[in-house]
Amino acid sequence: MKQVLRIAKENYDAKTAPPDKLLLNSDQECIKINSKIVDSITIPNLIYNRTDGGWSVWSGYKDYYHNLGFVPVFRFFTNQGNNTITEAPYFSTFPKSESNPFNTWGYSVYCFVDNQKVRIQADVIYTRINVPQTVLNYILFIFANPLDILPLPRVSSEGPWLDVVYADMTLGVNFSKPSPTPGIIKDANYGDLSFGG
Amino acid sequence: MTDYVIASSKELHDVKKASLKDLNFTSQKNLFKIQQHGTWSMTLYYSYYYNSIYGYYYHKWEGQTSITHNLDFAPTFEVWGRVEDWGENNYQKWTYYYYATASGPKYRIIESNSSNITIKYLEQLRENLYNPQYGHPLQNVTIDGIYSIYVDPIL
Numbered sequence: 176m177k178q179v180l181r182i183a184k185e186n187y188d189a190k191t192a193p194p195d196k197l198l199l200n201s202d203q204e205c206i207k208i209n210s211k212i213v214d215s216i217t218i219p220n221l222i223y224n225r226t227d228g229g230w231s232v233w234s235g236y237k238d239y240y241h242n243l244g245f246v247p248v249f250r251f252f253t254n255q256g257n258n259t260i261t262e263a264p265y266f267s268t269f270p271k272s273e274s275n276p277f278n279t280w281g282y283s284v285y286c287f288v289d290n291q292k293v294r295i296q297a298d299v300i301y302t303r304i305n306v307p308q309t310v311l312n313y314i315l316f317i318f319a320n321p322l323d324i325l326p327l328p329r330v331s332s333e334g335p336w337l338d339v340v341y342a343d344m345t346l347g348v349n350f351s352k353p354s355p356t357p358g359i360i361k362d363a364n365y366g367d368l369s370f371g372g
Numbered sequence: 373m374t375d376y377v378i379a380s381s382k383e384l385h386d387v388k389k390a391s392l393k394d395l396n397f398t399s400q401k402n403l404f405k406i407q408q409h410g411t412w413s414m415t416l417y418y419s420y421y422y423n424s425i426y427g428y429y430y431h432k433w434e435g436q437t438s439i440t441h442n443l444d445f446a447p448t449f450e451v452w453g454r455v456e457d458w459g460e461n462n463y464q465k466w467t468y469y470y471y472a473t474a475s476g477p478k479y480r481i482i483e484s485n486s487s488n489i490t491i492k493y494l495e496q497l498r499e500n501l502y503n504p505q506y507g508h509p510l511q512n513v514t515i516d517g518i519y520s521i522y523v524d525p526i527l
Contacts, residue, residue: 201397264469
């Protein structure tokens, strides 16, 4: 017999409460915090040396290997000091002075994730100004839940010439990818399958 | 001493052997626990002014609001918002941005500290004879949104 663990919110019966009235339901997947990383990335002192007045760029990153074997859900925050937290991505530009606002620099900091690591990357752009060394503090949560890549959608609703059934492929006059000439299948090739018109 | 664990696996998986991704939950991993959640709104006050630094006239909408939590630490949070008057009829996850460009300085700041979540919003559009305000009404507008604050410290 299947065993279920349910904890209901106050004034609700755990046996009959709907899912949104439960604090915990062992039948529903929870977002599990696998790891929490508090770290920083440092933008070095950057010297502007272009003579054409154009933008210079700098990028740096840090990788965190999660060893989960799948692409995980994650959340990423930046700490702007005094425990003031914002959720990234974070971007800012700082005019050098009010008398010369076009001498400026700014940065963005953001995440990449794959099935091995999370990469925190900072990109800096600057023009007509040097960039002071700057420490970007951040907090990264990595969850033990896959960030599933969704399969291609079934597109038959888009027209009578579109009908692709994944895993259980149905062939016929309606079998096609989106056609450049809707209504007429001229030529379609799928792996070792081919159709001529 | 034996470590006791409460865990639940997904269908067709043995709870004693299942990997993390095949567990619905496990007492070995923390979960975000909701401290409070609800709705918020704020008024963006409209003004029109000349910016002598950039040398242009600007339409400006600016507002700020706070959500008190009294946790005594900066919590993890999520904020969603929309500006219905500007055609945004779906709630979007709000994260930080700050652009100080001459074409339209703007920011969206959501900060968590030990007493509250503060939401600040600024939209500015440079006066343009051909498309003066991109459909934005030249008046005060209201933003509304939803939020969750978790009892888990972010630091």
